[in-house]
Amino acid sequence: MRSAIDDAEAVARARDGDLDAYAVLVARYTVRAHRAAFLLGAGEEADDVVQEAFVKAFRHLSRFRVGEPFGPWLLRIVTNETRNLNRSRRRRAALSWRLGAADPGDVATDSPVDEVLATERRARLLAAVTALPDNERQVLVCRYFLDLSEAETAQILAWPLGSVKSRTSRALNRLRGLLVPDEQSRISHG
Amino acid sequence: MVDQPGWQSHVEAELRAVGRSLEVPPPGVPTAAVRQRLGGRAGSRHHGLGLRLRPGRLMWRAALVVVVAFLAVVIAIPQGRAAIAHVFRFAGIELRQEPGPVRHPGSSASLPGQRTMSLDRARHSVSFPILVPAVLGPPGDVVVSDRGRVVSLIYPRTRHGLVRLDEFAGHLDQVVFEKFVHLGGVTEVPVDGTRGLWIKGPQELIYITRDGSMAAASARLTTGNTLIWGTRQVALRLEGNLGKTTAVAIADSAR
Numbered sequence: 001m002r003s004a005i006d007d008a009e010a011v012a013r014a015r016d017g018d019l020d021a022y023a024v025l026v027a028r029y030t031v032r033a034h035r036a037a038f039l040l041g042a043g044e045e046a047d048d049v050v051q052e053a054f055v056k057a058f059r060h061l062s063r064f065r066v067g068e069p070f071g072p073w074l075l076r077i078v079t080n081e082t083r084n085l086n087r088s089r090r091r092r093a094a095l096s097w098r099l100g101a102a103d104p105g106d107v108a109t110d111s112p113v114d115e116v117l118a119t120e121r122r123a124r125l126l127a128a129v130t131a132l133p134d135n136e137r138q139v140l141v142c143r144y145f146l147d148l149s150e151a152e153t154a155q156i157l158a159w160p161l162g163s164v165k166s167r168t169s170r171a172l173n174r175l176r177g178l179l180v181p182d183e184q185s186r187i188s189h190g
Numbered sequence: 191m192v193d194q195p196g197w198q199s200h201v202e203a204e205l206r207a208v209g210r211s212l213e214v215p216p217p218g219v220p221t222a223a224v225r226q227r228l229g230g231r232a233g234s235r236h237h238g239l240g241l242r243l244r245p246g247r248l249m250w251r252a253a254l255v256v257v258v259a260f261l262a263v264v265i266a267i268p269q270g271r272a273a274i275a276h277v278f279r280f281a282g283i284e285l286r287q288e289p290g291p292v293r294h295p296g297s298s299a300s301l302p303g304q305r306t307m308s309l310d311r312a313r314h315s316v317s318f319p320i321l322v323p324a325v326l327g328p329p330g331d332v333v334v335s336d337r338g339r340v341v342s343l344i345y346p347r348t349r350h351g352l353v354r355l356d357e358f359a360g361h362l363d364q365v366v367f368e369k370f371v372h373l374g375g376v377t378e379v380p381v382d383g384t385r386g387l388w389i390k391g392p393q394e395l396i397y398i399t400r401d402g403s404m405a406a407a408s409a410r411l412t413t414g415n416t417l418i419w420g421t422r423q424v425a426l427r428l429e430g431n432l433g434k435t436t437a438v439a440i441a442d443s444a445r
Contacts, residue, residue, distance in 0.1 A: 147209070
């Protein structure tokens with residue numbers, strides 16, 4: 001895959017004040033930035049967060065290191081803006097996550113009954129994720145809902161890599177019982 | 191730590207599946223607002239391309255807001271080395287003035303999760319009204335892709351050869367195309383009382399998934415010419431070896 005104006009080139013031109021080049025980056029990253037903001041807790045204000053993040057990112061482009069990937073750098077700003085928003089709210093907005101139709105490829109089942117079970121299991125899992133402590137939920141959002149690597153997650157949440165690993169593993173442990181009750185009981189009793 | 195236990199990868203896989211089916215509302219289009227806040231007038235740089243963009247009247251209605259980036263189709267218009275990349279969005283289609291990722295002609299490319307079905311069934315599988323051009327009549331094949339995000343009406347044998355009409359939930363972008371002078375044969379045409387874009391010649395086309403990434407398997411070179419237009423609820427792209435008048439007539443007859 002190749003693309004004529006890659007991120008690095010767009011960033012270089014944007015630094016020189018080329019707003020058209022920056023518009024390429026805005027267009028390219030809006031969906032990802034919005035998804036991150038929404039899932040990290042901005043909720044309905046995700047659009048505002050995204051707009052603010054793009055404005056700040058442009059103004060801070062001089063701090064951007066050449067050769068660094070733009071996505072995680074931008075998402076870190078998105079995360080900061082989301083945190084600012086949550087700080088300024090009196091209470092954290094309730095997470096309004098909902099499951100849509102499952103991807104057919106995700107439900108490898110032969111029967112509608114299995115499909116219903118899979119859907120219920122996922123709804124339970126989602127409820128459990130929303131109930132996790134903030135740090136643990138955020139790390140799961142980054143790793144599994146935004147498909148980021150451990151290193152990217154560490155950059156975006158501004159945590160040491162070790163914290164990403166330990167919080168991920170703690171969160172996964174909490175969710176374990178939901179999905180594999182048999183194995184759980186075998187281990188705890190055996 | 192011992193090997194990653196099996197339960198862990200199981201939980202991880204389930205989490206990823208949950209992530210894929212999470213409903214995230216469609217984002218707004220921040221391009222114009224960001225540009226304005228950064229001090230540039232929308233479309234203030236033309237680089238001799240004669241393009242002018244301005245933020246249009248807000249055509250959004252809460253109930254109709256469907257992301258533009260949500261289904262963007264990249265149309266790469268090959269230009270000289272001096273080409274400045276411009277990205278335009280129109281009725282859910284993103285036009286990029288840059289070489290696309292592939293140049294494989296042919297139609298072996300596919301959209302994610304393609305399923306052929308009857309028109310009636312398709313109407314129940316998508317969230318927007320499917321428009322059928324009266325001029326062409328009932329389609330030969332109806333293909334629904336990506337869990338109802340796109341429907342394609344295929345007419346294998348018309349007087350003009352293979353004609354394809356892709357439809358998806360859309361609306362007119364708040365950035366309105368004002369004028370094209372030289373942009374690889376892209377011109378504005380009136381379609382059924384609204385604006386459409388007429389794009390002459392083949393372009394590279396790629397499908398953008400819900401999470402904003404390019405679906406590599408969908409990349410292909412289009413055949414003939416393309417007309418893009420939109421109603422309040424549906425965005426459409428008509429592709430085939432059609433002249434402009436014929437294409438507009440087909441579009442005008444879509445009900």
